Amino acid sequence: MITLNHLGERNWIKHMSAALPTRPDVVEGVGDDCAVVSTGGAHDWLLTSDAVIEGVNFDTGTAYQRIGHKALARALSDIAAMGGEPRWALIDLVIPPDVELVCVDDLYSGINALAAKHQVAIVGGDTAHASQLEIHVFLTGSVPTGRFIRRSGAQVGDGLWVTGRLGGSRSGHHLDFEPRMAEGRFLREWATSMIDISDGLAIDASHLAIMSNVGFLIRADDLPLRQELRKTVPYPTAIDHALYDGEDFELLFTVPAKRTLAFQSAWSHAGLCPLTRIGTASMDAGLVCLQMADGSIQACKAEGYDHFQHGG
Ligand SMILES: [Mg+2]
Structure with a gap:
């Protein structure tokens, strides 16, 4: 059955x-x-x-x-x-x-x-x-009309960006977060693909990757960790929290590499939340990989919150 x-x-x-x-x-x-x-x-x-x-x-x-x-x-x-x-x-x-x-x-x-x-x-x-x-x-x-951002528009070479900070949402953020409305509207002019991080960075990046037919290489050192995590959790474990906790409700999106400087400049003048470039779209269709500080690369587990696979 x-x-x-x-x-x-x-x-x-x-x-x-x-x-x-x-x-x-x-x-x-x-x-x-x-x-x-x-x-x-x-x-x-x-x-x-x-x-x-x-x-x-x-x-x-x-x-x-x-x-x-x-x-x-x-x-x-x-x-x-x-x-x-x-x-x-x-x-x-x-x-x-x-x-x-x-x-x-x-x-x-x-x-x-x-x-x-x-x-x-x-x-x-x-x-x-x-x-x-x-x-x-x-x-x-x-x-x-026609200006909505799909999950499916990322191209190889696009930068992968995230708003705000990641991980440790259970410490209260999952109840009190402010949805990134102004940022989402602003990104109409810039993003080639976009999703909000509800189930976790790793699984939500893999949704963008699969729908866009690209891969992503994420640099572990560039992940913007939530302050509470930095203080209380050692480095490799903190990275896992950023990848797999979920309920960050930050925007994860791609911007063409050639627009990077113009994008950063426009963002910084728009009075929006903090922003981090965490990686690049690669040719490894559907695959999300993590590059560690020592240069080694490992595939992220395609794991996150699955509503049918969690008890309770
Ligand atoms: Mg969503």
């Missing part, structure tokens, strides 16, 4: 998506950070959804405001990864009926503050009861 955890999340998506019905106005279906649909006119429409579940995406006892923030921030990050602007959201709240009203108010204050910051209107949703808390967010956004 084949079960979902034997198959793995990515194989299941492949298996399931082949049979999905479609329509002529679907520009991109399953397989990128958002689906893209077109109704003509000046914009393409971006569609994404995301669920956060008690015991899986947050621990029981986490402050409700932070849970609300995380639920919307994850969906926003997918809009950022397409270069889009968020617009309208629906929220489904699945909740034990004995939760106090003040807690639900706190949850929504986390959602609402982030929504207001990014001009997102919450326009509806549904409620249901269950024994654990779940928040399901469906978010739509827009991008000027």
Whole structure:
């Protein structure tokens, strides 16, 4: 008998998506950070959804405001990864009926503050009861027609870049991160491919590599490690955290080598977050490799968070 955890999340998506019905106005279906649909006119429409579940995406006892923030921030990050602007959201709240009203108010204050910051209107949703808390967010956004950034556009020789810092997200970052909305919009002019790091740098880089039919050589010494990691974890282990922890929600993207200087200069004048070039697109299609400080090269494990292969 084949079960979902034997198959793995990515194989299941492949298996399931082949049979999905479609329509002529679907520009991109399953397989990128958002689906893209077109109704003509000046914009393409971006569609994404995301669920956060008690015991899986947050621990029981986490402050409700932070849970609300995380639920919307994850969906926003997918809009950022397409270069889009968020617009309208629906929220489904699945909740034990004995939760106090003040807690639900706190949850929504986390959602609402982030929504207001990014001009997102919450326009509806549904409620249901269950024994654990779940928040399901469906978010739509827009991008000027044809200007969204796919995972599939990287070329051999392109630089591989990442926003912010990586690793150790469990120390709190996974609840409090700010989605890189301004950076995503800015990158419309520059990025040849883009993804947000949700499952981990190694696996998300391999998504870019497979979809773009290139490889990536990442320099271990250039990885921007989160401050807490630098202080508490020895060097080789810290690199593993940066590669495999996931939930960094930073943007990982490629820029043509010949535009490097112009890109760095434009970024530095745009008031955006810190930025690091961590590697280069290679000809080893689908392969993500790590170059260590001593020059040795090893293949990264194509591992990260798989929703069907983690207990709980
Ligand atoms: Mg994503």
